[in-house]
Amino acid sequence: MKRFLIGALAFIGAMSVLFVVGLVALVVLASSSRPSVPSNLVLELDLSQPLAENVSADSLAGAFGEDPLTVRDVVDALEKAGEDSRVKSLVVRVGTSPGSPATTQEVRDAVKAFRAKGKKAIAYTDSFGEEGNATGAYYFASAFDEIYMQPSGSVNVIGLAFETPFARDALAKLGVKPRFDKRYEFKNAVNSYTEQGYTPEHLLATERFAGSLYGQMVRGIAEGRGLKEEEVRALIDRAPLLAPEAVDGKLLNGLLYRDEVYAAQKAAAGEGAELLYVKKYLDRVGRPNTTGDTIALVHGVGTISRGRSDSSPFGEQALGGDSVAAALRKAAQDSQVKAIIFRVDSPGGSYVASDTVRREVQRAREAGKPVIATMGTYAASGGYYFAMDADKIVAQPGTLTGSIGVYTGKFVTNGFWEKLGVNFDTVAFGKNATLASTDADYTPEQQARVDAELDRIYTDFTTRAASARKMPVEKLQGLAKGRVWTGEDALENGLVDALGGYPKALELAREAAKLPADAKVRVEEYPRKKSPAEVLSSMLGETGDNSDDDASATTSLSTPWAPLVEATRVVHEVGVRMGVFAPERGSLHAPMPQTRW
Known part of the structure; x- marks a missing residue:
């Protein structure tokens, strides 16, 4: 019987290996066959x-x-x-x-x-x-x-319409008290928890943002269809x-x-x-721009967190500060790289992780590698923080950017648990040991520490932003206070340098690298995209050398439970927006309101 079991296990193991080898072979074979392009x-x-x-x-x-x-x-x-x-x-x-x-x-x-x-x-x-x-x-x-x-x-x-949920009264009925502090009045990320409608500042910023987007669309439609703007507005109203x-x-x-x-x-x-x-x-x-001097392309996409980027094998991802920093480091250390294009599409997140990435942008420039940031859907709060030190910043007119500010806090849930008949007793050593506890509000001493933390982060953010954008701190602070801007308004206010996307960023990268405007360049992504065979190897346990400078080894792969993990993440995101879960402390975050367009 023992011999039979050993033989059966050996057979299963051999078949598993053959299956994986066969799968890898099919993947390689499929990727190697490239049909031709029709002549017409x-x-x-x-x-x-x-x-x-x-x-x-x-x-x-x-x-x-x-x-x-x-x-x-x-x-x-x-x-x-x-x-x-x-x-x-x-x-x-x-x-x-x-x-x-x-x-x-x-x-x-x-x-x-x-x-x-x-x-x-x-x-x-x-x-x-x-x-x-x-x-x-x-x-x-x-x-x-x-x-x-x-x-x-x-x-x-x-x-165009923006819809923002406000849940303060709903939370109160549940016995949940949102306990958030921010810097300053335009930092509206927490208003969904703390308010029951738009504050004057929130309304002002949202109306300006939506109005700017609406104007861009009207102008675009009018230009494309050979109409006057007033004709387009009249058609929209009908x-x-x-x-x-x-x-x-x-x-x-x-x-x-x-x-x-x-x-x-x-x-x-x-x-x-x-x-x-x-x-x-x-x-x-194949892609254009594949020969000539090398321009590196690094992506910073997703909500920012400390550590490595989190990615399922099927494409879902979150931005880990260590992973993006390693990619920037790799690009900066490559002697073939003449400049770096940093594609940013992030609403922000962890202050510490944002600073980790910002530092590598700074170091790349110190090493003589110009960095051109190009903004996607948004580069706000933490996303703006690590883009601001680039040589040039490019945004689309409709990019949500800025949000130079910070918030932190927690939900006090003891009232909710009382309704359920649940009581928490606490034993703590250290005066502020319960600072993050959701069972009690801040003590005066704890509130003082929270305020000190927010003031430090806000001062750091605004001071660095003023230096990066070469403007007086007083002027920068007038544009900050947590306020979001469209790329169009950000250009007017000096928060970005040009409007456009990848082509504009490539043009500025050539210029910064002192290459001719028509010079042939090779755009190379960092980290290099792994082949399916390499990803399969990683899933089977090959994890790289774990070097801090190994950008290709800084993304953690999800387990076969990825679908469950991703479903849970979606629920968590909804919970965060509705005030069920607390976001990270010291958060540089600017979630986009739901846009109907």
């Missing part, structure tokens, strides 16, 4: 889901299909296609906007650049919204040469628009079904024209 083609993009900002270096999604399409994928593919004589046009099914206002603007700019090369771009949808708001989707479509919609659709360009009304208002070029749109574009492209998805095209032809 129409690029196709189906925007049924928003684009991802970035795919983690440890993502395993590519082993079981294509990686999620990212913002950079589309920007690079359209840049490449603009110079490719085989590509005659682009057809995009607009099911939704590419993402946030800033993401939408990044891809809009790529479409406009594609058209500037003499290529045609056509947008098609079955409907711009059916019951929901589709202003963002239409704003994106307005960058195209022509827009077509199915006859049964409607155009729900109904404007919406939802029936299909014939949208045609009469010059928002649509016509009413066509999908097959009619695609048939017309293939015919216009010429005999034998074929359709090819943007992602497949990029996989086959």
Whole structure:
């Protein structure tokens, strides 16, 4: 019996090894076969889901299909296609906007650049919204040469609205007391817990932010469709628009079904024209900017926490200060790297982790490597903190940035537990041992320590920001107090240097590296994206050498329980927003209110 069990276990082990080896072999074989590109083609993009900002270096999604399409994928593919004589046009099914206002603007700019090369771009949808708001989707479509919609659709360009939940009274009914302090009145991240509506400062900042975004969209639609801004505003105020009304208002070029749109574009492209998805095209032809001097690209994406980045094998990620710092360090130490593009898309998080990353930006510059920060959806609070020391900062007009401030606190829950008949007794040594306890409010001594911590962080943030932006501290503090700005307003106020995205950042990187404006460059990501085979090896226990400077070994992989972990994380995020869980102490964080557009 013993011999049988040993044999059975050996057989199972051998089959497991063969399975893994076979899987790795299939992955390698699949990645090595690259079909050719048709000689006459129409690029196709189906925007049924928003684009991802970035795919983690440890993502395993590519082993079981294509990686999620990212913002950079589309920007690079359209840049490449603009110079490719085989590509005659682009057809995009607009099911939704590419993402946030800033993401939408990044891809809009790529479409406009594609058209500037003499290529045609056509947008098609079955409907711009059916019951929901589709202003963002239409704003994106307005960058195209022509827009077509199915006859049964409607155009729900109904404007822009921000919705912010306030739960102070609900928490009070539960016996929960939000105990938060902030620096200063515009630091609105905790208002959902402490207020029952907008404070004057919160309302002022939100109205200005929303008004700036709305103005950008109106101008963009007017420019794209050859209308006056007042005409666009009038159409928005009349919406939802029936299909014939949208045609009469010059928002649509016509009413066509999908097959009619695609048939017309293939015919216009010429005999034998074929359709090819943007992602497949990029996989086959490769990215632009692959030869010449090296420009490093480092991503700082997600809510900031101490330690290593947290990533599931299938792409979900959070920004770990140590991981991003290691990537910056690697890039700075590489003698081939002439400059670093630092892509930031973060609402903030841990002050300490933010400072860890900021320090490496500073050290890279001290080592003679210029750093150009480019902001995505947001680079606010902690995200702004570690971007501010870059040589230049680029933002989209719709980027949420600034939020120079800090908050901390906890929820006092003893009233809630009393309602349930639960009592906590505490034994503590040390006068402030219960500082973080949710069972009691702060003592006067504890409140003094909290205030001292907030004052120190706020002074550090504003002093460093003033130095980085080369402005008097008094002027910087007038822009701070926790207030968020659009990239458009941030440029006017001196918090960023230019508007744009990846192409603008690359232009400034060449300039900072003292390279000719038309110099060929090779954009290389740090850390290098692992192949599916390498990710599988990591999952099986290969973890790298654990060197502090090994950027490729600084991302911790989730276990097979990843789906459960991710579901729990989503619930936790909702809980944080509604005041069920307390965020980290000393948090530089600026969550974006829910945007209806």
